[in-house]
Amino acid sequence: MPQYLALTYTADVDWWAPEQAEELAEYRKFGVEYAEKVKASAVLHPTATATVVRVEGARGGPIVTTDGPYAETKEALTGYYLIEAEDLEEAIKIAAEIPAAWGGAVEVRPVILAK
Amino acid sequence: MDQQYDAVAETIRIEGTRILATLIRTVGDVQLAEDAVQEATLAALGAWPVTGVPPEPRAWLTVTARRKAIDIIRRERARAAKERDGSELIELNRRDLDPAGAFDLDRAFDLERAFDLERAFDAHRALVAEGARAPECSLSAGAALDSDAMQQDDLLRLIFTCCHPSLSPPTRVALALRTLCGLSPAQIAGVLLTTEVATTKRLVRARQKIAAARIPYRVPSEPELPDRLPAVCAVIHSLYTAGHAPLEGETAYDVDLCAEAIRLAELLHTLLSDQPMPTAVLALLLLTESRRPARVDTSGEVVTLDQQDRTLWDRDLITRGVALLNDSLNRSDRQADAYQLQAAIAAEHARVPSYSATDWREIVRLYELLNQVSPSPAAQLGHVVAIAETGEVDTALNLLDAIPQTARWHAIRAELLARQSHYAEAVTELTKALECTPANHPEQSHRKRRQALFTHHANNPTPHPAPPSDHTQPEAAPSATRLGL
Numbered sequence: 070m071p072q073y074l075a076l077t078y079t080a081d082v083d084w085w086a087p088e089q090a091e092e093l094a095e096y097r098k099f100g101v102e103y104a105e106k107v108k109a110s111a112v113l114h115p116t117a118t119a120t121v122v123r124v125e126g127a128r129g130g131p132i133v134t135t136d137g138p139y140a141e142t143k144e145a146l147t148g149y150y151l152i153e154a155e156d157l158e159e160a161i162k163i164a165a166e167i168p169a170a171w172g173g174a175v176e177v178r179p180v181i182l183a184k
Numbered sequence: 185m186d187q188q189y190d191a192v193a194e195t196i197r198i199e200g201t202r203i204l205a206t207l208i209r210t211v212g213d214v215q216l217a218e219d220a221v222q223e224a225t226l227a228a229l230g231a232w233p234v235t236g237v238p239p240e241p242r243a244w245l246t247v248t249a250r251r252k253a254i255d256i257i258r259r260e261r262a263r264a265a266k267e268r269d270g271s272e273l274i275e276l277n278r279r280d281l282d283p284a285g286a287f288d289l290d291r292a293f294d295l296e297r298a299f300d301l302e303r304a305f306d307a308h309r310a311l312v313a314e315g316a317r318a319p320e321c322s323l324s325a326g327a328a329l330d331s332d333a334m335q336q337d338d339l340l341r342l343i344f345t346c347c348h349p350s351l352s353p354p355t356r357v358a359l360a361l362r363t364l365c366g367l368s369p370a371q372i373a374g375v376l377l378t379t380e381v382a383t384t385k386r387l388v389r390a391r392q393k394i395a396a397a398r399i400p401y402r403v404p405s406e407p408e409l410p411d412r413l414p415a416v417c418a419v420i421h422s423l424y425t426a427g428h429a430p431l432e433g434e435t436a437y438d439v440d441l442c443a444e445a446i447r448l449a450e451l452l453h454t455l456l457s458d459q460p461m462p463t464a465v466l467a468l469l470l471l472t473e474s475r476r477p478a479r480v481d482t483s484g485e486v487v488t489l490d491q492q493d494r495t496l497w498d499r500d501l502i503t504r505g506v507a508l509l510n511d512s513l514n515r516s517d518r519q520a521d522a523y524q525l526q527a528a529i530a531a532e533h534a535r536v537p538s539y540s541a542t543d544w545r546e547i548v549r550l551y552e553l554l555n556q557v558s559p560s561p562a563a564q565l566g567h568v569v570a571i572a573e574t575g576e577v578d579t580a581l582n583l584l585d586a587i588p589q590t591a592r593w594h595a596i597r598a599e600l601l602a603r604q605s606h607y608a609e610a611v612t613e614l615t616k617a618l619e620c621t622p623a624n625h626p627e628q629s630h631r632k633r634r635q636a637l638f639t640h641h642a643n644n645p646t647p648h649p650a651p652p653s654d655h656t657q658p659e660a661a662p663s664a665t666r667l668g669l
Contacts, residue, residue: 071398156398157350179397 070153072108072180073160079173081116081138081145095168096148106163109151116145144173151180192232196225197366198447199242203249204363205338208345209401211253214391218363220253221245227252340403340455343448347416348399355390356419362387365444375426375441409459417465417523420448424469428476442476445469453508463512464523471505471530474498486626490539502534522558525550529566544573561588565596577603591621595631598638607642611635 084093093112100107116138125131138145150167154160157177164175200221207217224245238244346359354376361367361375373383393399404412427441449466456462478492487493509527513520520528529550536542551567564587572580581600587593594617601610614635621628 073397156400157348158400160397161350177397181396 077169078144112148205342223252224249460512460516467508468527474501525554
């Protein structure tokens with residue numbers, strides 16, 4: 070069965086903040102409802118907690134880390150779902166049920182499956 | 185000879201679409217199917233001018249294209265086998281890097297079916313060798329040709345895949361021109377005002393997305409149609425608009441886009457004759473097309489609606505367009521859509537014998553509805569012109585203030601000001617209109633003539649009757665969708 074990664078882009082929020090509780094519950098509801106289709110998922114801490122890692126030159130070179138998000142944007146990557154779907158149309162239907170779809174956007178990317 | 189060659193090429197191009205549609209379903213891969221049809225086309229171009237077009241060109245091309253597809257698969261298998269001699273890592277990388285590559289045999293092709301086809305082809309060749317004259321004699325008895333109904337479904341599948349909402353509008357247009365109209369990337373680049381390289385890239389990416397993201401090759405179910413049809417209709421309509429009213433500069437392509445768009449509109453209407461939207465699109469295109477012979481004079485100058493020789497309008501197209509519009513309206517239970525309204529406006533113009541007999545109040549009403557259903561600057565400008573034609577020039581000028589300024593906006597404002605004998609201001613507006621369009625714009629010389637006339641009036645302030653109104657819609661379909669890339 071083909072897999073799609075549904076990346077959620079929303080306001081850069083702290084999901085543990087009390088005011089997010091209601092929205093988080095919406096996501097949980099989606100997770101329960103589509104448990105059969107969702108193979109993996111994660112919610113991310115805000116981008117302020119992010120560290121960008123680069124290796125200078127080639128492998129083994131000095132590790133350079135940068136604080137904060139890679140790019141400052143209004144909508145940040147805040148989580149993902151790995152979903153199974155027959156084709157893009159089914160994947161889009163499922164993605165449209167993720168709360169991020171109306172609070173922000175969901176990017177659906179086909180996953181390359183190992184043979 | 186050349187003419188015969190052109191006729192052959194045209195047949196091949198048009199039949200090619202149907203064959204492609206069927207082949208994509210059979211082999212499950214757009215690229216493979218296109219390559220095969222391309223090779224079959226070359227074969228036909230080589231053979232037909234000499235042997236004549238076979239009695240059933242589609243059957244000939246179908247059989248040849250399928251055989252070519254099998255040839256390509258064989259070649260690819262041989263290539264893949266050689267590559268397997270390399271390290272497994274390289275092989276793995278190749279697959280990873282090229283997930284939507286032309287050949288994914290496991291998924292894309294049912295080998296058993298391929299072998300069946302081969303048997304069919306072998307049998308066919310044997311029959312031909314025995315002296316059976318036309319290929320379809322041997323094949324229509326076999327399993328290699330599909331029924332008409334199946335072919336119709338294949339065409340619909342192809343149309344809906346090319347116009348899938350997950351593809352960007354310009355990509356839909358490019359795919360439609362490539363797969364539905366059989367144009368070359370160079371021709372498409374000319375139409376979309378871009379480069380061949382960019383067009384080829386766009387097409388490659390589109391095919392990769394169709395394969396990798398699995399955009400399904402199927403006709404939407406009846407309840408899905410209302411969501412899916414607008415994208416298809418928009419592609420056809422924007423093709424026609426691009427061919428009919430080139431917006432930026434002179435057209436340098438040899439393709440009659442209007443004819444292509446009408447052909448697709450006819451096709452979609454035939455395939456989904458009970459759907460009001462494709463019917464309205466066809467009506468709109470035919471009604472607009474009916475005026476085409478009068479749009480340009482013998483010296484190639486644009487003739488505005490009020491100056492057109494209406495005896496040049498194609499009455500047959502008008503009759504058919506009006507009948508289709510009525511049919512479409514009868515079939516829809518909702519508020520009229522943008523195509524129905526634009527067709528109704530065109531029909532209203534077609535109905536009357538002269539510009540002065542136009543029922544402008546009705547046209548104002550239709551534009552108001554159009555701006556409710558599908559607001560656009562073009563439709564707003566149409567509304568302003570119609571208001572002015574009812575005599576309310578002040579109202580029209582006020583409405584103009586709320587519309588984004590374009591060359592056409594300035595040209596219309598100039599005409600409205602001239603109506604009020606403000607010739608100097610009219611000249612200024614026309615200067616602005618001329619400044620923001622390229623020198624080879626089709627309306628350029630018309631606007632220059634108006635500028636000269638208004639300059640004359642400005643310099644000779646005798647009480648002059650208002651010049652003949654000349655600011656009517658240049659024949660663009662009112663809510664023209666730009667083919668911006």
